[in-house]
Amino acid sequence: MKNKIYIETYGCQMNFADTELVQGILHNNGYTISKDIDGADVILLNTCSVRDNAEQKIHSRLDHLKGIKNKRPETVIGILGCMAERLRKSLIEEKKIVDVVVGPDEYRRLPELLDVAFGGEKGIGVKLSRTETYDDIAPYREDGLNAWISVMRGCDKFCTFCVVPFTRGRERSRSLDSIVLEVKQLSERGFKEVTLLGQNVNSYNDNGKDFADLLASCAIVDRSVRIRFTTSHPQDLSDKLLYTIAENPNICNYIHLPVQSGSDRILRLMNRTYTIEHYLNLIDKARKIIPGVSFSTDIISGFPTETMEDHLMTLDIMQKVRYDGAYMFKYSPREGTKAYNMKDDVPDEVKSKRLNEIIELQQTISHEINQTLIGTEEIVLVEGNSKKSDKFFAGRTDTNKVVVFPKVDNVGEGDYVTIKINRATSATLFGEFVDKINIF
Ligand code: SAH
Numbered sequence: 001m002k003n004k005i006y007i008e009t010y011g012c013q014m015n016f017a018d019t020e021l022v023q024g025i026l027h028n029n030g031y032t033i034s035k036d037i038d039g040a041d042v043i044l045l046n047t048c049s050v051r052d053n054a055e056q057k058i059h060s061r062l063d064h065l066k067g068i069k070n071k072r073p074e075t076v077i078g079i080l081g082c083m084a085e086r087l088r089k090s091l092i093e094e095k096k097i098v099d100v101v102v103g104p105d106e107y108r109r110l111p112e113l114l115d116v117a118f119g120g121e122k123g124i125g126v127k128l129s130r131t132e133t134y135d136d137i138a139p140y141r142e143d144g145l146n147a148w149i150s151v152m153r154g155c156d157k158f159c160t161f162c163v164v165p166f167t168r169g170r171e172r173s174r175s176l177d178s179i180v181l182e183v184k185q186l187s188e189r190g191f192k193e194v195t196l197l198g199q200n201v202n203s204y205n206d207n208g209k210d211f212a213d214l215l216a217s218c219a220i221v222d223r224s225v226r227i228r229f230t231t232s233h234p235q236d237l238s239d240k241l242l243y244t245i246a247e248n249p250n251i252c253n254y255i256h257l258p259v260q261s262g263s264d265r266i267l268r269l270m271n272r273t274y275t276i277e278h279y280l281n282l283i284d285k286a287r288k289i290i291p292g293v294s295f296s297t298d299i300i301s302g303f304p305t306e307t308m309e310d311h312l313m314t315l316d317i318m319q320k321v322r323y324d325g326a327y328m329f330k331y332s333p334r335e336g337t338k339a340y341n342m343k344d345d346v347p348d349e350v351k352s353k354r355l356n357e358i359i360e361l362q363q364t365i366s367h368e369i370n371q372t373l374i375g376t377e378e379i380v381l382v383e384g385n386s387k388k389s390d391k392f393f394a395g396r397t398d399t400n401k402v403v404v405f406p407k408v409d410n411v412g413e414g415d416y417v418t419i420k421i422n423r424a425t426s427a428t429l430f431g432e433f434v435d436k437i438n439i440f
């Protein structure tokens with residue numbers, strides 16, 4: 001029987017969460033999930049379209065998979081996710097080795113479409129839906145500490161640079177009750193951290209229950225389970241949400257709040273719908289309501305018409321906010337978006353130069369912030385061995401900083417410990433064990 005599935009995931013956390021849904025759907029239909037590409041009957045790539053280089057990666061991966069297809073022509077190769085939605089049929093026409101193309105809202109049809117492919121035809125499912133949330137599908141998750149839950153799908157913001165509203169369709173929310181039930185089940189299985197996901201979680205809405213309500217309901221399930229969330233849009237982040245974070249000890253004091261640019265003119269062209277003044281007020285307010293809250297951001301360099309002055313404003317807001325971390329990108333024109341019709345007039349070498357300045361500044365700031373933590377005691381959830389040595393554990397603070405410390409007896413994965421920080425780089429804190437903590 002042809003039932004071994006192997007799946008690779010690219011792109012954002014939502015894609016990783018979707019992969020678990022896809023595995024859940026296929027597992028329910030008699031497939032086994034394989035971690036090994038050799039011997040797989042079906043090879044699926046869950047893809048990302050957000051920037052051109054994300055798509056290029058998939059193209060070269062497909063070229064590589066040609067070898068497998070030549071050796072074992074009966075292997076079914078499928079493209080899932082955002083690139084499937086964006087390129088649709090053309091993927092099959094241009095890439096002879098692709099048998100199945102399925103967009104983010106048609107995963108329920110995968111078993112049927114795979115059967116079509118096993119029959120020698122091409123299987124395509126790329127309709128977007130206004131209602132699909134996969135609320136009733138149990139994701140296939142291995143045991144672990146961290147779990148993702150997509151609480152909503154799609155995006156209605158239409159930032160002019162962004163392909164996501166086209167690849168993921170309209171915004172819709174899962175029901176609060178089913179999400180809370182999932183958190184309960186995860187807690188019973190020993191998970192210690194749940195990240196609630198959406199392109200803009202602040203517009204979550206289940207019949208009037210908003211994102212703050214959802215966070216609060218998830219947080220009381222089990223106080224020893226940390227609740228994280230991403231992404232917040234600066235326009236929709238409410239006071240109620242800030243108070244909810246402050247009032248619940250297990251909702252992490254960490255907000256990913258992408259600013260994209262420091263220039264109001266560019267923000268307008270991006271259709272981000274906020275000004276820098278509004279953004280800075282929001283940061284101030286959050287810091288008052290949630291003492292010690294940390295922030296990260298996304299920044300794009302070289303959006304159409306971006307001048308040196310605009311770029312300096314981006315460096316300026318980074319200095320004003322002092323983010324703990326940032327994801328930084330060169331602008332990449334995406335067909336179908338509004339910005340695609342604007343001239344991509346910032347030369348690539350200028351984009352790179354500006355991006356490098358942004359990255360350097362962020363490293364300096366992260367380094368400085370982390371230096372101020374030397375001598376403090378931080379609560380850390382132990383996640384496992386550190387990357388570099390099995391004599392050390394690594395874990396994270398509530399503010400999402402990685403902490404490395406020498407192993408001690410009676411401490412293991414999933415424990416909360418207090419660590420005294422005695423050294424720091426821009427990316428990692430190093431310290432020593434002080435105490436083990438029980439959280440009830
Ligand atoms: N919904 C989230 C993130 C979406 S994609 C949000 O609104 O923040 C993640 C990040 O990729 C974006 O925040 C943006 O910084 C970046 N991005 C999106 N489209 C891009 C493009 N065309 N070129 C470069 N970066 C892009």
Ligand code: SF4
Pocket residue numbers: 155156157158159162163164165199200233
């Ligand atoms: Fe894209 Fe903007 Fe939606 Fe984020 S909020 S997914 S950047 S359109």
Ligand code: F3S
Pocket residue numbers: 010011012013014015047048049050081082163164167168
């Ligand atoms: Fe990429 Fe789609 Fe996520 S475009 S960033 S995988 S929503």
